[in-house]
Amino acid sequence: MNRIRRTAGAAAATVALTIGLGLPTAGTAHALSSRTFSWNSPMTAGDCTMFEGARWTLYSDGTATFDGTVTSGDNNDAWLMWARVKDANGAVLGTLTNYNVQDRSDWTKFVKNLPSKTQRYRWFASGRFNARLYPLIRRMSLSKHC
Structure with missing residues (x-):
């Protein structure tokens, strides 16, 4: 009887993983740490404006x-942005990559x-960075173009 229960448990785990549900693990008990960087004044580039309150949130798993x-003062424009993570001294650690390239x-x-x-x-966007850098990140900078 004990052997049947173990087999059924293994089968349930296999089904859960196959359909993407996953099973709780010790790692899921801990919430991700996060850092939020906000820009409290508007930014402009050409005819384009990004309003105050824009923010990047970085998570300890390397997601952002x-x-x-x-907005833009012209039709058919585009706001282009590159986001860099920096250490406490302002040195560039890396650049976020776009999740939806x-x-x-x-x-x-x-x-x-x-x-x-x-x-x-x-505008909602998702990015990634090297999670090993997370403890070092203290600042962010944006490069922009319109």
Whole structure:
């Protein structure tokens, strides 16, 4: 009877992993650490503006999320952004890569298309970085182009 229970447990684990549910592990009991970097004043590049309150949140597993609002004074523009992580001295540790690569020649470029000059666009993006750098990250910088 004991042998049947163990086999059934193993079978349930195999099914759970196969369909992507996963099983709880000791690692899932711990929440990810995060650091949020916000820009409290508008940024401009050409005809484009990114409004105050834009923020990157970096997680200890090497993932990152962006939330910001952008617009342009011209139709059919695009906001281009590159995000760098830095240490306490301002030295560049690395550049975030875009989770949804839009330009295969530059995986570090984030792009938000701005079709109408009369609209503000909420921009959500996801990125990645080397998780081993997380303890060293104290600052971020953005390069931008419109």
